Amino acid sequence: MTTFTNDSPNLAATYDRLSNSQFESGKRLVERLAVGPGQRVLDVGCGTGRLARWIAERVSPGGAVVGVDPLPERVAIAREHAGAAGVTFETGQAEDLGAFDAASFDAVSMSAVFHWIQDRRTALAEVRRVLRPGGRLGVTTLPRELTHAGTAAQVIAGVLSAAPYAARVDLSGFAIASRGLTTTELVTLLVDAGLELAELHVMRRERTHASGEEVVDFMEASSFGNFLGIAPEDARPAFRAELAAAFEACRGPDGIAMRDWGTLLIAQRPA
Secondary structure (H helix, E strand, O other): OOOOOOOOHHHHHHHHHHOHHHHHHHHHHHHHHOOOOOOEEEEEOOOOOHHHHHHHHHHOOOOEEEEEEOOHHHHHHHHHOOOOOOEEEEEOOOOOOOOOOOOOEEEEEEEOOHHHOOOHHHHHHHHHHHEEEEEEEEEEEOEHHHHHHOHHHHHHHHHHOOOOOOOOOOHHHOHHHHOOEOHHHHHHHHHHOOOEEEEEEEEEEEEEEOOHHHHHHHHHHHOOOOOHHHOOHHHHHHHHHHHHHHHHOOOEOOEEEEEEEEEEEEEEOOO
16 A cells, blocks of 8 residues: 655655656646746645746746645755745645635646545545636646556566566555556546546656666655565565666666656636
């Protein structure tokens, strides 16, 4: 089961250092939300705050951004680097946005976070509540029907199919494998929440890492300490080393290219 208790200051700092690909993906999402000066934006699952700070520049002057994340170590980094006026960060979860008034935001961003949320129906109900009529929600996540087509899934499957992992690994601990939604399921949840679908895109993505070790570092940091937990504790050092070697074997002239597919959607609270 995915937990928020495995995070650490080191993992949070590693994520902040290696999260360029997710930052760029988040910027593309916010561009589709078309936020502008004077607007209020809620960034759910803000992590270390890079995207929220970028949004704050787009809604200036007169706008405001609030970033919310359940991981205190990441919120601490976000606050440390907040800098610009008009951006604040709070510890909290998508399922409980009770700190915010109804109809108090023009847009809500959920970049690379939806597959980690435990109670998605409650989270979407909360998003709808805090959005003003006509306000927009942006989501990027992983389409479950394409999970196994990506580089990471193929490499990991190759390692896990061999001894000693084949009979000892519990994939239920990894949200992307166990809790990802198909595109149809995602759209159904939105409609059930009373939101109108405005845009839906499924796109191939690519990020490049300098080494196999860096790939594993990113996967562990972006899963806030849950990824390596799919293996028994006594097997994790060997599992990590074999994964790093397997990713290293994928090296090309420009580094290790990691390809996958992502879903980007924009929904709107009816006016």
